[in-house]
Amino acid sequence: MSDILVNIDGVECKAKEGEFVLNIARANDIFIPALCYLSNCSPTLACRLCLVEVDGKRAYSCNAKAKDGMSIITKNEEIEKERKAIMEIYDVNHPLECGVCDQSGECELQNYTMEMEIDSQSHSIADMPRPATDWGKIHYDPSLCIVCERCVTVCKDMIGESALKTVKRGGPELDKEWKEKTPKDAYAMWNKLQKSIIGVASGADTLECTMCGECSSVCPVGALVSSDFQYKANAWELKKIPAANPHSSDCSLIYYDVRHDNVTNSNDKIFRVSNDYSFGPIHGGARYGYDFENVVEGKDEEAFEKVINTIKTKVDTIEFNSFITNEEALILQKLKDKYGYKLVNDDAYAYKKFLDNFASTSGENLYSGDLKSVQKSNFVISVGTAIKTDSPNAGYAFNNALSMNKGAGLYFHPVADPIVDGYSKNLLSLNHKVGAEEAVLYLILDIFGKNLPIETADYLKSFHTTCKQTVGEGEEAKEIEVDENSLFEILGIDDFSEKLPKLLAKKDSFSLIAGEDLYNHSKSKNLAKLLGLIQKYTDFSVVIIPSQTNTLGVSIICDLNKNRGEFTLGYNVKADVTLSALGKGDLDMPALNQQEGTFTSMNKRVVPTNAALPYNGYCLNDIANELGFDAEFTIDYTAELPTRRGFKAVAFDSLPNEFTRAGVENRGYLLSSKIVTCKDEVDEISETKAMNSPLYLANPVQQFSAFTNRAHQLNEAGSLYASSEFLEKRELKSGDMVVVEGSGGVKLTLRVEVDLMISGDIPYLPTFDTKLNAKQFFPNGYRFADVSIKGVK
Amino acid sequence: MSLEQFSKRDVAPGYIFYNAEERPQSGWEFFKRGFSRAIKGELLVGLKIVLVEMFKRGNTHTVSYPQEKLAIGPRYRAIHKLLRLQESGSDRCIGCGLCEKICISNCIRIETKLDKNSRKEVSQYTINFGRCIFCGYCAEVCPELAIVHSSDYENASEQRAHYGLREDMLTPLDEFKANKQQEFPGFGALSDDADSFVKKTPLAY
Numbered sequence: 001m002s003d004i005l006v007n008i009d010g011v012e013c014k015a016k017e018g019e020f021v022l023n024i025a026r027a028n029d030i031f032i033p034a035l036c037y038l039s040n041c042s043p044t045l046a047c048r049l050c051l052v053e054v055d056g057k058r059a060y061s062c063n064a065k066a067k068d069g070m071s072i073i074t075k076n077e078e079i080e081k082e083r084k085a086i087m088e089i090y091d092v093n094h095p096l097e098c099g100v101c102d103q104s105g106e107c108e109l110q111n112y113t114m115e116m117e118i119d120s121q122s123h124s125i126a127d128m129p130r131p132a133t134d135w136g137k138i139h140y141d142p143s144l145c146i147v148c149e150r151c152v153t154v155c156k157d158m159i160g161e162s163a164l165k166t167v168k169r170g171g172p173e174l175d176k177e178w179k180e181k182t183p184k185d186a187y188a189m190w191n192k193l194q195k196s197i198i199g200v201a202s203g204a205d206t207l208e209c210t211m212c213g214e215c216s217s218v219c220p221v222g223a224l225v226s227s228d229f230q231y232k233a234n235a236w237e238l239k240k241i242p243a244a245n246p247h248s249s250d251c252s253l254i255y256y257d258v259r260h261d262n263v264t265n266s267n268d269k270i271f272r273v274s275n276d277y278s279f280g281p282i283h284g285g286a287r288y289g290y291d292f293e294n295v296v297e298g299k300d301e302e303a304f305e306k307v308i309n310t311i312k313t314k315v316d317t318i319e320f321n322s323f324i325t326n327e328e329a330l331i332l333q334k335l336k337d338k339y340g341y342k343l344v345n346d347d348a349y350a351y352k353k354f355l356d357n358f359a360s361t362s363g364e365n366l367y368s369g370d371l372k373s374v375q376k377s378n379f380v381i382s383v384g385t386a387i388k389t390d391s392p393n394a395g396y397a398f399n400n401a402l403s404m405n406k407g408a409g410l411y412f413h414p415v416a417d418p419i420v421d422g423y424s425k426n427l428l429s430l431n432h433k434v435g436a437e438e439a440v441l442y443l444i445l446d447i448f449g450k451n452l453p454i455e456t457a458d459y460l461k462s463f464h465t466t467c468k469q470t471v472g473e474g475e476e477a478k479e480i481e482v483d484e485n486s487l488f489e490i491l492g493i494d495d496f497s498e499k500l501p502k503l504l505a506k507k508d509s510f511s512l513i514a515g516e517d518l519y520n521h522s523k524s525k526n527l528a529k530l531l532g533l534i535q536k537y538t539d540f541s542v543v544i545i546p547s548q549t550n551t552l553g554v555s556i557i558c559d560l561n562k563n564r565g566e567f568t569l570g571y572n573v574k575a576d577v578t579l580s581a582l583g584k585g586d587l588d589m590p591a592l593n594q595q596e597g598t599f600t601s602m603n604k605r606v607v608p609t610n611a612a613l614p615y616n617g618y619c620l621n622d623i624a625n626e627l628g629f630d631a632e633f634t635i636d637y638t639a640e641l642p643t644r645r646g647f648k649a650v651a652f653d654s655l656p657n658e659f660t661r662a663g664v665e666n667r668g669y670l671l672s673s674k675i676v677t678c679k680d681e682v683d684e685i686s687e688t689k690a691m692n693s694p695l696y697l698a699n700p701v702q703q704f705s706a707f708t709n710r711a712h713q714l715n716e717a718g719s720l721y722a723s724s725e726f727l728e729k730r731e732l733k734s735g736d737m738v739v740v741e742g743s744g745g746v747k748l749t750l751r752v753e754v755d756l757m758i759s760g761d762i763p764y765l766p767t768f769d770t771k772l773n774a775k776q777f778f779p780n781g782y783r784f785a786d787v788s789i790k791g792v793k
Numbered sequence: 794m795s796l797e798q799f800s801k802r803d804v805a806p807g808y809i810f811y812n813a814e815e816r817p818q819s820g821w822e823f824f825k826r827g828f829s830r831a832i833k834g835e836l837l838v839g840l841k842i843v844l845v846e847m848f849k850r851g852n853t854h855t856v857s858y859p860q861e862k863l864a865i866g867p868r869y870r871a872i873h874k875l876l877r878l879q880e881s882g883s884d885r886c887i888g889c890g891l892c893e894k895i896c897i898s899n900c901i902r903i904e905t906k907l908d909k910n911s912r913k914e915v916s917q918y919t920i921n922f923g924r925c926i927f928c929g930y931c932a933e934v935c936p937e938l939a940i941v942h943s944s945d946y947e948n949a950s951e952q953r954a955h956y957g958l959r960e961d962m963l964t965p966l967d968e969f970k971a972n973k974q975q976e977f978p979g980f981g982a983l984s985d986d987a988d989s990f991v992k993k994t995p996l997a998y
Contacts, residue, residue: 099889099936100913124995132911231905231913234890242796263902263917596799610799633802653800
């Protein structure tokens with residue numbers, strides 16, 4: 001796409017050919033009213049407010065594509081008359097309850113009514129009862145709804161679930177006399193508005209979706225709001241604290257909306273989380289899992305002294321997970337440098353090993369892609385991740401690419417996922433055998449590889465055989481030569497090479513998402529190397545999803561050890577001495593919504609997060625200071641992040657955290673990658689042992705860790721989650737008790753619960769509930785284990 | 794979004810620093826300031842006025858409070874009252890929170906929740922009268938004329954918190970039933986010609 005110039009209201013604007021006029025205007029700070037359009041989603045043309053004049057002809061700027069030399073007028077008398085009539089009609093029968101509405105002034109209907117100076121009403125139609133309903137975490141009040149269809153659009157084009165749709169309103173028909181009295185576009189809009197209302201697509205009483213809440217975020221009026229937030233606070237009292245999603249590695253921009261708790265308690269409380277829906281969707285974990293703070297009365301000096309003494313005398317290992325900031329990781333690394341502690345973090349260790357091996361064939365220490373590149377591509381492959389729950393934002397980018405760029409995709413995963421299947425008709429869901437990821441990557445190399453190294457090319461050739469097949473019947477029967485690829489057999493999936501040409505037609509940009517299943521795979525070394533080859537010898541840009549919030553940051557900053565020593569200090573991990581933000585350790589630590597610092601996101605970006613709530617106790621920096629370091633605040637370390645490993649020496653306070661009007665992610669800074677020496681050596685596919693009854697290690701939707709489970713809206717007890725197929729086959733019901741028995745005699749008795757968002761025969765165990773020791777079945781961290789599951793009578 | 798507010802970690806947000814006139818440094822400067830203030834003779838001016846007024850005859854402007862009380866004008870802004878709906882007797886307040894927002898001394902706090910009829914319910918309402926400056930903005934902004942100023946200017950009490958809770962301000966039910974709640978003519982009430990400003994909306998019924 002080439003750069004062009006268009007003229008909007010006399011302002012010359014640079015743009016890309018084919019970009020929507022509305023987006024160009026927004027990027028250049030020119031105001032065109034629009035209620036129904038959402039950036040990165042397809043235009044719905046429901047509101048018709050964005051009417052403009054393009055080279056003397058009327059057009060809707062949300063779906064008018066820019067051409068070089070176009071001249072656009074956003075406002076003239078006729079257009080204004082039309083817009084005024086539209087706004088007047090939106091106000092017909094809209095309840096006058098602005099005083100109590102949860103939108104509390106952040107209302108686009110209110111804004112545009114003021115903007116267009118609507119001070120009287122000349123339209124009318126009889127209203128009908130429209131009772132409000134609760135859809136789980138989301139409350140829908142149809143009487144406030146203006147049917148702009150933003151919720152429907154975002155759910156389909158961004159989130160990929162199509163859980164909402166417009167349904168029949170069943171109200172009175174619009175009288176014909178209005179046709180003469182009302183301007184053309186306003187009449188058309190009204191006619192459509194009067195016929196529809198938003199409803200659950202499946203026809204059920206409640207929403208059965210992943211509950212990301214993005215629909216309530218995009219709603220321009222107070223029709224869709226969080227049920228929990230309803231009538232609790234007004235928008236204007238809430239202070240927006242910009243932060244980064246602390247639960248998963250997308251580290252999306254979120255705002256904690258904070259206010260004093262209540263009349264008698266002046267301490268701050270988070271009331272909700274909001275996001276910049278135009279450019280940064282967030283998942284349900286980030287939206288509803290906000291109140292995981294660790295409240296302490298004050299500094300517990302006794303406990304602090306005890307911990308410091310233990311560290312000074314006994315501790316030789318520090319174990320932690322990756323739900324920490326870059327600064328804390330640096331403090332731990334500095335402690336290691338000074339006192340020689342072993343740093344143990346299983347999650348980041350596996351990821352680091354994987355990245356190192358990846359670099360050994362790709363030649364770069366970081367992967368090439370990010371979520372933006374996924375979103376912009378038109379052919380996406382996902383391997384080794386249950387994308388809907390592991391990294392919903394990667395799923396959103398995947399779906400957005402499919403729906404906006406007429407894209408196609410392949411989803412390789414042993415666990416079938418109806419939600420992902422629903423992304424697009426052009427998505428092929430391939431539920432391969434457990435452990436066969438090597439064959440998947442070889443298959444990708446086989447299909448997409450260009451100028452592959454001779455050895456690899458030869459090895460790939462060995463899978464192909466040509467056989468003769470008869471097509472047609474009777475006289476038309478013909479014998480043709482068919483190429484057979486035995487990789488499909490190894491994977492245990494149907495040969496899709498016939499469908500491939502159709503999927504690949506007109507595709508020019510490719511993305512590959514690789515995930516958590518690969519890092520602890522018994523052949524992870526070879527998998528990483530194969531991924532490196534894919535980045536080097538195919539058109540794919542690769543994204544390797546960090547498994548926890550700051551796994552990428554920790555793996556770069558810390559020199560990690562594999563083995564523990566004699567006496568371990570655990571940070572948010574249970575150990576001999578435990579520092580914990582979960583509140584059950586020897587010394588309390590601030591949770592991630594009480595800390596300022598930076599994360600390294602999966603977009604390879606160092607993004608800042610601010611503290612939403614105060615913390616009165618000790619933090620890791622206090623411990624470091626006691627052990628001979630000197631920094632007033634934890635964020636003093638931001639500028640000290642290792643530049644030789646790709647960070648920049650930038651102070652925390654100068655890091656931006658926003659999206660620009662044009663949708664550029666102006667947050668923190670990008671990590672720089674390094675070129676490393678590489679070789680094209682990879683191993684052949686090794687035999688994997690077939691599993692009789694595999695069990696997967698994953699969390700249900702919205703849950704990511706013990707931290708999300710602390711939030712009051714997400715708090716639940718963990719169970720064994722299985723598809724309804726699985727339960728039917730074993731004559732179990734949701735809620736029954738089962739015994740899971742793994743190798744080495746490990747046993748767990750727990751409830752089994754149906755998860756309608758998976759299918760197939762592989763159930764999963766979650767990690768978010770600390771009471772269930774799920775990890776005991778997965779001793780090496782590999783996410784599949786062979787177990788036996790029996791119902792308890 | 795500007796992030797400056799987050800970078801000042803040593804003071805509470807919104808703190809404004811005031812650069813006062815410089816204090817005299819040396820003894821000589823102190824003397825100079827004291828001398829220049831002393832010779833102005835402002836003290837004598839005041840004393841003279843008091844003495845003259847003291848000896849004038851028929852010059853009493855005070856009333857014998859508390860036996861005798863002055864009538865208070867409707868625009869006087871004394872301690873607040875919360876009114877009830879004339880028809881149902883329930884709270885007029887809808888919990889919009891505008892009074893809390895507009896309050897310039899930040900002394901109003903309101904707590905709302907979803908009640909069992911899925912309506913917004915005011916669960917708590919307080920005014921900190923230690924901070925209230927009786928500016929009347931709350932009464933003026935209230936869309937329902939729910940919060941008004943009464944004419945009760947006698948609010949001495951042994952507790953600072955008295956008068957400040959919802960129960961204290963809301964018209965007592967017995968008083969309401971005895972029809973003693975008066976419509977408020979003062980600050981923020983509708984003008985007599987308010988009806989003439991209303992544009993009517995057509996209704997299709």
